[in-house]
Amino acid sequence: xxxVTQTPKHLITATGQRVTLRxxxxxxxxxxxxxxxxxxxxxxxxIQYYNGEERAKGNILERFSAQQFPDLHSELNLSxxxxxxxxxxxxxxxxxxxxxxxxxFGPGTRLTVL
Amino acid sequence: KNQVEQSPQSLIILEGKNxxxxxxxxxxxxxxxxxxxxxxxxxxxxLTIMTFSENTKSNGRYTATLDADTKQSSLHITASQLSDSxxxxxxxxxxxxxxxSKLTFGTGTRLQVTL
Numbered sequence: 001x002x003x004v005t006q007t008p009k010h011l012i013t014a015t016g017q018r019v020t021l022r023x024x025x026x027x028x029x030x031x032x033x034x035x036x037x038x039x040x041x042x043x044x045x046x047i048q049y050y051n052g053e054e055r056a057k058g059n060i061l062e063r064f065s066a067q068q069f070p071d072l073h074s075e076l077n078l079s080x081x082x083x084x085x086x087x088x089x090x091x092x093x094x095x096x097x098x099x100x101x102x103x104x105f106g107p108g109t110r111l112t113v114l
Numbered sequence: 115k116n117q118v119e120q121s122p123q124s125l126i127i128l129e130g131k132n133x134x135x136x137x138x139x140x141x142x143x144x145x146x147x148x149x150x151x152x153x154x155x156x157x158x159x160x161l162t163i164m165t166f167s168e169n170t171k172s173n174g175r176y177t178a179t180l181d182a183d184t185k186q187s188s189l190h191i192t193a194s195q196l197s198d199s200x201x202x203x204x205x206x207x208x209x210x211x212x213x214x215s216k217l218t219f220g221t222g223t224r225l226q227v228t229l
Contacts, residue, residue: 002157002159004157040221041221042118042203042219042220042221042222043158043203043205043219044219045217088155090157090158092157103160105157105158105159106157107155107156107157108155108156108157110155
């Protein structure tokens with residue numbers, strides 16, 4: 001158990017729908033990162049939050065959005081889902097916004113869009 | 115474009131044997147390089163991290179080497195175990211260290227250890 005929790009573990013939905021993925025960082029960590037991993041693809045950085053504020057943005061589609069709440073948990077919202085959005089979505093956390101050594105990954109949410 | 119290429123894509127070895135995974139990168143300038151182990155359906159777990167000035171770093175049966183001149187890194191696994199079956203991902207970061215948006219991930223080498 002890494003200390004980073006993600007829910008749900010699995011999600012199956014249809015094209016055009018909207019889903020919300022949730023992440024709770026490890027206790028004491030202020031920064032949350034979201035990654036997408038498609039089949040046979042490398043991890044793609046989506047977005048980072050630090051203490052409630054957006055810190056860095058990667059290859060995140062306009063259909064996707066995220067936020068970090070005062071209790072530091074984060075949600076990734078995916079809307080107008082397409083078949084190509086099917087992937088593993090990982091959340092990671094760290095103490096500081098650029099703390100490489102402390103980036104701990106959660107177990108992931110597997111999203112299947114039918 | 116900064117890239118990280120890993121080879122082989124997949125590898126099958128017998129339990130107890132050694133193996134070496136390769137990572138070539140074009141990221142420049144370069145701050146640090148990390149190897150992750152990712153079990154199927156799980157999140158990646160960090161194995162080693164090396165700065166540009168380090169040549170080798172060990173973590174138990176895992177030893178990573180780095181040649182910053184040729185922009186190559188390798189991960190050597192000694193006396194493999196069934197539990198080593200996983201994907202191994204090379205991640206390169208340009209300065210400033212740890213900038214989330216700048217990390218470049220390789221697509222990984224999928225290792226299967228068999229009896």
